[in-house]
Amino acid sequence: MARYKQxxxxxxxxxxxxxxxxxxxNKVEGCVSQVWVVPELRDDGLVYWRADSDSQLTKGLAAxxxxxxxxxxxxxxxxxxxxxxxxxxxxxxxxxxxxxxxxNMFRLMQRKTLELVAAQAATAGQAPAAAEPAAxxxxxxxxxxxxxxxxxxxxxxxxxxxxxxxxxAPAPESRTPVTDAMRRKLTEALRPAALAIVNESEQHAxxxxxxxxxxxxxxxxxxxxFRVEVVSEAFEGMTLVKRQRMIYALLEEEFAMGLHALSLVxxxxxxxxxxxx
Amino acid sequence: MSPELxxxxxxxxxxxKIVVFIKGTxxxxxxxxxxxxxxxxxxxxxxxxDINILSDDRLRSGMKEYSQWPTFPQIYINGEFYGGCDIMxxxxxxxxxxxxxxxxxxx
Numbered sequence: 609m610a611r612y613k614q615x616x617x618x619x620x621x622x623x624x625x626x627x628x629x630x631x632x633x634n635k636v637e638g639c640v641s642q643v644w645v646v647p648e649l650r651d652d653g654l655v656y657w658r659a660d661s662d663s664q665l666t667k668g669l670a671a672x673x674x675x676x677x678x679x680x681x682x683x684x685x686x687x688x689x690x691x692x693x694x695x696x697x698x699x700x701x702x703x704x705x706x707x708x709x710x711x712n713m714f715r716l717m718q719r720k721t722l723e724l725v726a727a728q729a730a731t732a733g734q735a736p737a738a739a740e741p742a743a744x745x746x747x748x749x750x751x752x753x754x755x756x757x758x759x760x761x762x763x764x765x766x767x768x769x770x771x772x773x774x775x776x777a778p779a780p781e782s783r784t785p786v787t788d789a790m791r792r793k794l795t796e797a798l799r800p801a802a803l804a805i806v807n808e809s810e811q812h813a814x815x816x817x818x819x820x821x822x823x824x825x826x827x828x829x830x831x832x833x834f835r836v837e838v839v840s841e842a843f844e845g846m847t848l849v850k851r852q853r854m855i856y857a858l859l860e861e862e863f864a865m866g867l868h869a870l871s872l873v874x875x876x877x878x879x880x881x882x883x884x885x
Numbered sequence: 886m887s888p889e890l891x892x893x894x895x896x897x898x899x900x901x902k903i904v905v906f907i908k909g910t911x912x913x914x915x916x917x918x919x920x921x922x923x924x925x926x927x928x929x930x931x932x933x934x935d936i937n938i939l940s941d942d943r944l945r946s947g948m949k950e951y952s953q954w955p956t957f958p959q960i961y962i963n964g965e966f967y968g969g970c971d972i973m974x975x976x977x978x979x980x981x982x983x984x985x986x987x988x989x990x991x992x
Binding site: 812848849852853856860863868869870871872873 | 916917918953954955956966967968969970971972975
């Protein structure tokens, strides 16, 4: 019951949404009440959300998502997995249709994020600033489902790494040279709509190969194992093997430096949209 | 990679329908990704050959060259390079792997 009340409280905190944003393009499908969500991609390369609903409860749910997903890079938003909803511990407090509506809200936000990025890529012509979450994304805690389920909403989405300046060039004394190089090369070559690089080296510190890897340069900066998720048109028509080979070829130097393992998720924008839908 | 080693690898891959080059053995995988591949194949209940690339450094560096693939595990099905752990997981989840294995084993 307490969570229910919390949601209603959040609803009161949601900034009002102007009437002109209450349009079908912003409306969540499959929700019992009417809910609208509007993203804004700002110059810092981060997405900020506004939302509204005609029901207090769904307004509270929307507020949760707005708080959790604002100040995130598009890549962070796109790689959040819906499992966080369970972790919030809301499931028991909501009816199945409310749960479903919440999921649909989240999915629409992911889809709109993708649209934003695609639109920006179309107008920018260069690698969109939005597709370059700064190096701190690599140091942020891995997957979104590291949120604790205390229902206060702030930890619903990946704990937003401190909002970085949008300057893509790494500082001269970067402590993450491998990550930086990977980001630069992949961005240049693939012009990705979304790129997430997560350093998982800690998780592999124990195993046999890691000890050997530590001798390489990458081992010294703790950059041996990564999870990389790329959304790029460049993958159209390519088998998974081909896509991965392409990435490995781009990162030959890094492998020589001690990069040891890459978990790769490679999608075309169409495939990514299907998952988010 | 020495010609002898290459010939050996050619032979293993040609004579066994499913071959996985992993870290460790199928009984004692020494890496999470290699373990995942072993477990998936166990679940699929198919016969496969496992080669421990940690047993020999020339094998380990040789296979990266041979497959043009810098990481392990490396999976070969019916003499062809299939991919690594991510690819197998994806195919397993989509149901494609079951088909691919059946085709391979029946050919």
